[in-house]
Amino acid sequence: MATTDKEVNELIKREYEHGFVTEIESDTFEPGLNEDVIARLSAIKKEPQWMLDWRLKAYRRWLEMDEPDWAHVGYPKVDYNSISYYSAPKRKEDMPQSLDEVDPELLKTYEKLGIPLHEREKLAGVAVDAVFDSVSVATTFKEPLAKAGVIFCSISEAIQDYPELVQKYLGTVVPHGDNFFAALNSAVFSDGTFVYVPKGVRCPMELSTYFRINAANTGQFERTLIIAEDSSYVSYLEGCTAPMRDENQLHAAVVELVALDDAQIKYSTVQNWYPGDENGKGGIFNFVTKRGACIGKNSKISWTQVETGSAVTWKYPSCVLRGDNSVGEFYSVALTNNFQQADTGTKMVHLGKNTSSTIISKGISAGKSSNAYRGLVKFGPGAEGARNFTQCDSLLIGDRCGAHTFPYIESKNKSAIVEHEATTSKVSDEQMFLCRQRGIEPEQAVSMIVNGFCKEVFKELPMEFAVEAGKLLEVSLEGSVG
Amino acid sequence: MLSIKNLHASVEGKEILKGINLEIKAGEVHAIMGPNGSGKSTLSQVLAGNEAFEVTEGEVTLNGENLLELETEERAREGIFLAFQYPVEIPGVSNLQFLRTAVNAMRQHKGEGEMNAAEFMKLAKEVSKQVDLDPAFLKRGVNEGFSGGEKKRNEIMQALLLQPKLAILDETDSGLDIDALQVVSNGVNALRAEDRAILMVTHYQRLLNHIVPDYVHVLAGGKIVKSGGRELALELEERGYGWLGIKDEEAANSAN
Numbered sequence: 001m002a003t004t005d006k007e008v009n010e011l012i013k014r015e016y017e018h019g020f021v022t023e024i025e026s027d028t029f030e031p032g033l034n035e036d037v038i039a040r041l042s043a044i045k046k047e048p049q050w051m052l053d054w055r056l057k058a059y060r061r062w063l064e065m066d067e068p069d070w071a072h073v074g075y076p077k078v079d080y081n082s083i084s085y086y087s088a089p090k091r092k093e094d095m096p097q098s099l100d101e102v103d104p105e106l107l108k109t110y111e112k113l114g115i116p117l118h119e120r121e122k123l124a125g126v127a128v129d130a131v132f133d134s135v136s137v138a139t140t141f142k143e144p145l146a147k148a149g150v151i152f153c154s155i156s157e158a159i160q161d162y163p164e165l166v167q168k169y170l171g172t173v174v175p176h177g178d179n180f181f182a183a184l185n186s187a188v189f190s191d192g193t194f195v196y197v198p199k200g201v202r203c204p205m206e207l208s209t210y211f212r213i214n215a216a217n218t219g220q221f222e223r224t225l226i227i228a229e230d231s232s233y234v235s236y237l238e239g240c241t242a243p244m245r246d247e248n249q250l251h252a253a254v255v256e257l258v259a260l261d262d263a264q265i266k267y268s269t270v271q272n273w274y275p276g277d278e279n280g281k282g283g284i285f286n287f288v289t290k291r292g293a294c295i296g297k298n299s300k301i302s303w304t305q306v307e308t309g310s311a312v313t314w315k316y317p318s319c320v321l322r323g324d325n326s327v328g329e330f331y332s333v334a335l336t337n338n339f340q341q342a343d344t345g346t347k348m349v350h351l352g353k354n355t356s357s358t359i360i361s362k363g364i365s366a367g368k369s370s371n372a373y374r375g376l377v378k379f380g381p382g383a384e385g386a387r388n389f390t391q392c393d394s395l396l397i398g399d400r401c402g403a404h405t406f407p408y409i410e411s412k413n414k415s416a417i418v419e420h421e422a423t424t425s426k427v428s429d430e431q432m433f434l435c436r437q438r439g440i441e442p443e444q445a446v447s448m449i450v451n452g453f454c455k456e457v458f459k460e461l462p463m464e465f466a467v468e469a470g471k472l473l474e475v476s477l478e479g480s481v482g
Numbered sequence: 483m484l485s486i487k488n489l490h491a492s493v494e495g496k497e498i499l500k501g502i503n504l505e506i507k508a509g510e511v512h513a514i515m516g517p518n519g520s521g522k523s524t525l526s527q528v529l530a531g532n533e534a535f536e537v538t539e540g541e542v543t544l545n546g547e548n549l550l551e552l553e554t555e556e557r558a559r560e561g562i563f564l565a566f567q568y569p570v571e572i573p574g575v576s577n578l579q580f581l582r583t584a585v586n587a588m589r590q591h592k593g594e595g596e597m598n599a600a601e602f603m604k605l606a607k608e609v610s611k612q613v614d615l616d617p618a619f620l621k622r623g624v625n626e627g628f629s630g631g632e633k634k635r636n637e638i639m640q641a642l643l644l645q646p647k648l649a650i651l652d653e654t655d656s657g658l659d660i661d662a663l664q665v666v667s668n669g670v671n672a673l674r675a676e677d678r679a680i681l682m683v684t685h686y687q688r689l690l691n692h693i694v695p696d697y698v699h700v701l702a703g704g705k706i707v708k709s710g711g712r713e714l715a716l717e718l719e720e721r722g723y724g725w726l727g728i729k730d731e732e733a734a735n736s737a738n
Contacts, residue, residue, distance in 0.1 A: 429534065430570040434624075437530050437566075438584035438640065439558035439591065448583060452574030452623065 028087040033080055035059065038187055041086050045156050045190075048163060058176035058186030065180045068314075071343035072372040072404055075248070075285060075312045083250055085188045085221070148204050150234070151196040155223050158194035165196055169227055173256035173293045173320070181252040181287040181314075185221045189254070192222035197232040197263075206462050208237045224255040228263035230296065235266040237465055248311060249274075253288045261296030261323065266304070268461050269317075270469055273309035278367075280339030283311025290317035291347075294326035294355075302329040303346065304460045306469040311340060316374065318347035321355035321386075328357040331457040335450075335473060336369030336401070345375040345406075350383035350416065359390040362454050364473075365401035372404040379416040387417040394424040395453050397446065425453075447474040483508045483679050484529075484648055489540035491528045498524040500704035501540070506648070511680045513690055515715060516701035517723055522683040523567060525701070526652045529681075530564035531557045544648065559591040561647030565637035565654050572624035577636070580624045581606060585643055606643065613639045613669045631662035638669035649673055650681045655689040667692030687719040702728040 029037060038059055042052040067078075145152050151162060158166050176186040193209045209224075228234055251273060257265050267290075276283025286309075292301035303317040319328025330346035348357035357377065365371040377388045394403035409418055427449050435445035451458070451470050458466045489502040498521045506512055516522050528535045529542065531554035542549040544560055552560065572580065586596045597605070607617045613635040625633050634654055641649050651670065655663055670693050673680060682693065690698070690712070698714040699706045700723070708714065708726055 428570065431572055433530075433532055433554065434566065434570050434572070435580075435584075436554040437558050437564050438580075438644065439555050439587040440583055441555060441587070444583065444587075448575055448580070449572055452572055455574040 029084045031082050031084045033059075033083070033085060033188065037085055041188065041190065044086070045159070047156075047159055050163075050167060051159055054171070054176060055187050058183050059188075061177040062180065062183035062187055065177070065183055067180050071314050071374070072370065072406070073312050073314065073341040073343050075341070078248075078250060078285065080184070086190055144204060148201055149198045150201060150203050151194065152207055153194055155189070155192040155194045155225060158225070162194070162196070165227065166194070166225065169225060169256070169258055170223075171256075173258060173291050174254050174289050179289060182254050182289040185223060185252050185254040185289070189221045189223035192253070193224045193226075193236075193238075195224075195226040195234060195236060197226075197228045197234045199229040200231045201229075202232065203234040206235050206237060208239070220249075220251045220253070222253045224253070225258075226256070226265055226267070227258045228260065228265050228299075230260045231262040232260075233264045233266075235268070235462060237268040237270070237462060239270045239272070248276075248282060249284050251284050251286050251288070251310075253290075255288070255290040255317075257290075257292030257301055259292065259294050259296060259299035259301050259323075259326075262298045263296060264300045264302075265292060266302045267292070267317070268465060269303075269305040269307070270461075270465060270472060271305065271307045271309055271313075272472055274311075275309050275338065275340050276311040278338045280311070283340070284309065286310035286313045286315060288313075288315040290315065291320065292318070292328070293320045294323050294328060294352075296326070297323040297352070298325045299323050300327040300329070302327075302331070302460070304329075304331040304457065305333070305344075306454075306457070306461070306472065307332070307334040307342060307344060308472055310342075313340075313342040313344055315344045316346055318349070319357060320349045320351065321357065321383075322351045323355075324352040325354045326352055327355070329460075330357075330359045330361070330375075331460045332361045333364070333454045333457045333469070333473075334362070334371055334373075335364040336366070336371045338367040338369060340367075340369040342370070343372045343374055345373045347376040347378070348388055349376075349378045349380070350386040350388070350413075351380040352386075353382065354385040355383060356386065357388045359388070359392070360456050361390075361392045362457055363392075363394045363403055364397065364450055364453065365394070365403050366397040368400045370402045370404070372406060374406040374408075376408040376410070377418055378409075379411040379413045381412045383413045384415050386413065386415075388419070390418070390420045392420070392422040393453070394422075395450065396424065396426045397450075483545055484681075485541075485543045486529075487541050489525075489528070489542060490538045491524060491535050492538055493524070493535050497538070498535075498704055499528065502701075502704075502706060504699065504706065506679045506681060508647075508679055509674075509676045510697065511674065511682065511693065511695045512697045512699065513682045513684060513695040513715065514699050514701050514706075515684060515687075515718060517728065518685070520701045521704045522685075522701055523652055526564055526650045526681070526683050529557075529648075529650055530554065530562055555587070558644075559588055563641050563644055563646030563649045565634075565641060565649065565651045567653040567656060569625045569628075569633045569637055571626050571628075573626055575624050576621055577624050578603065578606060578620040581620075581640065581643060584640070588644055609639055609642045612642055612672060614665045615639060630657040631659065631666075634658060634662070634666055635669070638666055638673075641673055642669060646678065648679045648681065650683070652683050653685065654682070655684055655686060663689070663692060687715045690715045700726060702726070 035056060038055050042055060174182050177183050195207060197203050226236060257267060259265050273284035273286055294301055301319050307313055317330060321328050328348050334342045334344050336342050346359055359375055361373045363371040363373055373392050379386050392405050396403060403424055405422055407420060427446060431449055432445055436442060450473055458469055461469055484506040486502050486504040489499055491499040502525060514522055524535060528537060537550055549557060582602045589596060606620055610617050615635050654666060658666060694712060698710055700708040
């Protein structure tokens, strides 16, 4: 029925809420990338020699690499010399010592983003590490975490204060030459988050980081490293936004997770980078490498992502299941609208005995967007008794969008078991008619149907963020609500 | 309450309704019968505002208001309820959430406050018992994995919750065994009220043994060819449609 398409088209025309620019003074490097720029960056951060050496090694490797072109996305070539590789809010004094000393303009930005730090501290019990452009602005909740022995700080601080931990684990999950974007990140990462949970400790609260790209022509290259020692547990959430700009901005992050014996890491992402306008102009290029290593036996890493933003997304949060009986999970909702393109999925690499993995992917395409799931399930020769379950569902809204599924399975062990289910469906005219006949507004109906479709993934998110994710989908789909 | 004058409607350029005239007053129960393809379901879809059908001529008013100008959801809020012949599934959306959203949309329209989850749960549990549905159904996805009979009971439950002015029941008896038919009929009879009208569309007389109509109309070839009281249905059962000058096949051909 043509009418539903028309309605839906109106619904999905919406404004980006977080498209404001914060007027603050910032120190920004001239655009361009060379060894001097990297040395300057490293010097500003007062990094030790080993860190600079590692960056340069990655840079030299990157120079020899080609940008990958196998993903089901198309975008204009990025000129890596037109990007500024460092931008930091200029501080009136020195570094802020507490929240009260943080630039009020910055705090207002976070208010607009809906993350009032003060309130979060009190109400939600969430420790927030807020990364603004390239530096970490304020980390809340340090004290109670310190009491539990949990280290939660910016990666820059960690390089200063816990060099032996950083040196031991950095690049062990995603090596400096892993891929084009990971190599670039390794060379120029400006900040990010570091989490260390000691043996036997259950992290007393959800840890959370908000990223925001503010300055024009800057790239954001954050680096996150999370280490969970034996029998520890941590749940971590990141949220991302960026202002509206006509030009594309690059975001090339690397996240490494390390889980030792019996440890569990739950990593959730709510990604709402600026997707570009309704004609496909502007928006973030989100080229991210996320990987977790279940090194220890019985360890578990669980990725949950809600991806609604970015012009182009290239992202495959993966698990290397090395420890026997280790478990990898990937729960994903990826929504694309207008001209957005997403090529996202996961890799589950089974190396240990009786390792198991679950993949639940929900792709929603609207407008003229393209949404691809790409997943690899691999069983090594030693993956005796390993198993994977994959469920891959696509929902189409309107008739001008596309959904694609690229599952790859490689098995070198005969005892491994793989199950794969895939469906493609549409928000049907009958569903819309049923909802409307019961008095429900069309936009509320679309949002309800889409939320129902995503339910299996949302239930994996921490409670307060599940609500947020539902609202985010609503905003991403609707014209007026939100 | 409902006044239909010379209503013509078509789907994909093909005329299905060819001049329907019908007056329904508050408190009345009307049954529309007719052979397959006569336009019965089309009439109910058009009244509810399914945009797949185009109204080409005529007028429909509800309490004096032009119904055809209203969007589907506006008609619903004005009190038009359609119990679907084939209710569609909405996976992942719980029945409870769906029903509460609908009830609150109606309440908001009437200027009443929204019902919170706890209040609504209590109400929904009571109503689900009226149609012999286990309250556990409320937590399942809308029509997801429901049997045919469960879907129909679910439709009637929704009517009981939403308390419409005009309830249109589209082949609510189809696919029901005799016990389920009794349960559904009880639900419909509970809906009967002085300020409410019911329009039943059915192929079979047997439903009318359980829900006794005030008027019976025979629809054929997109027109009402005969109207009468309860006894007309019995006569149809006995004599078929032939004595009215229509055959099932003929009617089907003229509509298609």
